[in-house]
Amino acid sequence: MPKPSPPEASTPSARSPIYAETLDDKQFATTLARGLEILRCFTPQAPVLGNKELAQGTGLPKATVSRFTYTLTRLGYLRPAPNQNKHQLGSAVLSLSYPLLATMYIRQFARGPMNELANELGGSVAMGIRDRLNIVYVETSRSQTLSAPPFTEIGFAHPIAATSIGRAYMAACEPKAREALLNEIRVKTPADWARYRAKIHASQKDFVRLGFCLSVDFFRPGIYGVGTALRRPIDGEIIVLNCAVYADRVSRERLESYVGPRLLALARRLENG
Numbered sequence: 001m002p003k004p005s006p007p008e009a010s011t012p013s014a015r016s017p018i019y020a021e022t023l024d025d026k027q028f029a030t031t032l033a034r035g036l037e038i039l040r041c042f043t044p045q046a047p048v049l050g051n052k053e054l055a056q057g058t059g060l061p062k063a064t065v066s067r068f069t070y071t072l073t074r075l076g077y078l079r080p081a082p083n084q085n086k087h088q089l090g091s092a093v094l095s096l097s098y099p100l101l102a103t104m105y106i107r108q109f110a111r112g113p114m115n116e117l118a119n120e121l122g123g124s125v126a127m128g129i130r131d132r133l134n135i136v137y138v139e140t141s142r143s144q145t146l147s148a149p150p151f152t153e154i155g156f157a158h159p160i161a162a163t164s165i166g167r168a169y170m171a172a173c174e175p176k177a178r179e180a181l182l183n184e185i186r187v188k189t190p191a192d193w194a195r196y197r198a199k200i201h202a203s204q205k206d207f208v209r210l211g212f213c214l215s216v217d218f219f220r221p222g223i224y225g226v227g228t229a230l231r232r233p234i235d236g237e238i239i240v241l242n243c244a245v246y247a248d249r250v251s252r253e254r255l256e257s258y259v260g261p262r263l264l265a266l267a268r269r270l271e272n273g
Contacts (some may be wrong), residue, residue, distance in 0.1 A: 023053070049087055114127070115141045122148065126140045152244070163215060167215070184210060207228075222247050223244050225244045226259050
């Protein structure tokens, strides 16, 4: 079976800074925000970046970027790329994320049941939380017996609007929070809004009817997805789950009649654990 190709390398495109809406907030540390935006430019598609590319991605002057990258390198958040006058993320980034993962005890409880379900369905199962307009995976499992869809590593992020796990998150939000999130998607990612608006509303109806959302229009072709959410937040976070399978291995009907209910059963098991 042909597998989806890995994402191609790319250069960060210029974007409005996430902190633009806070510029009138006297308590907001803009310098700190700029430094963090430098780190967020690095992705699996663009793991090595120079100051010029970082300036393009953040909209900051190159001289400012140079000071930030020097400081971040001295602190271990960046490191020099071998044989290039560019940067990579450093080990301090990993160390920074570990306390969060280590104290999310539901991950440890969920690991075994997620492995079981991934092997049963011949796909991948993931747990995620929100990061801006994405869902970032905090625990994942892939089938050991069958080839499972890629892009399921811990830390990988998928757009909320484009995915079953993201739509499950929206459906699980309180109405006011959901409306605010929908408006943010509409304003900040108008292309996603135009492409997925109808699917988002359909998924919310599926969630009410079935307890989970379906995605057969995944932004990575050839992959079907099911997403659901735990009914209560954990440490203030809405926890969402998904299962991804290759489209040629399961029909849409079986996605709804079997894969979705099995994922929902996993969510209920975790709630009661």
